[in-house]
């Protein structure tokens with residue numbers, strides 16, 4: 001742990017301590033977690049801007065999804081605006097059951113996170129989107145001719161790619177990139193050259209508004225696939241299935257939020273978006289070059305009725 005992080009942690013502890021003893025609308029900042037994919041960052045800016053209209057101080061703290069659980073449990077960070085079922089349910093659900101973090105509501109949006117390819121790949125690999133067809137075409141996805149296996153590109157999230165590749169005995173290796181922008185750069189280049197590519201993608205996202213493509217169909221997800229070895233095609237290994245196809249999207253908050261900032265907590269639970277809202281917001285940033293803050297303030301200006309309705313009557317300012 002470097003010194004900056006240590007100081008941040010200590011300050012966080014002090015702030016959390018003061019925060020829990022203070023009134024609602026404490027002048028202490030409410031800390032939003034900033035993750036590394038666009039919709040999460042825009043939604044965090046929208047929520048922060050709404051809280052600011054109600055007199056709250058807000059702050060952004062950047063961390064990875066694996067770091068966030070400890071920070072939320074300890075009140076070092078207070079709000080995560082996007083918890084995705086496909087990549088985060090395994091961490092999130094036990095903590096909610098333990099009561100150390102709170103489930104602050106489910107969005108209308110339905111989510112999917114999995115392997116994805118642009119439609120033109122089907123011309124070269126006709127039985128797609130079936131995963132076995134993809135595996136037979138693995139050679140199309142070699143990054144150079146010396147390689148035996150195809151490459152599947154993914155980002156800095158907690159996916160179970162390698163377990164799945166192993167369980168399904170796939171002729172692929174996964175390559176994890178540091179930023180979602182790295183994935184989009186590869187995707188743009190592959191599409192410009194009409195080159196085969198298979199990469200981690202999700203919905204809602206800007207990609208669906210811009211490019212035609214499909215998710216690979218793996219054996220249908222079941223909870224037992226992850227816990228029972230004998231489930232599925234491989235009797236000796238778990239994770240021989242795809243990710244959930246119609247997952248939830250939730251907000252997670254520090255368990256002290258309702259007593260520390262009651263109205264803020266209620267507002268956060270009321271915030272809701274559907275798939276097209278979220279895809280459009282990511283498009284503003286990832287394709288049209290707006291900043292996160294701009295995308296958020298434009299949304300607030302254009303959708304005043306929607307967010308005013310999220311303010312509880314007794315909290316209105």
Ligand code: TMO
Pocket residue numbers: 037084087113157202
């Ligand atoms: C959590 N993510 C949307 C990147 O899959």
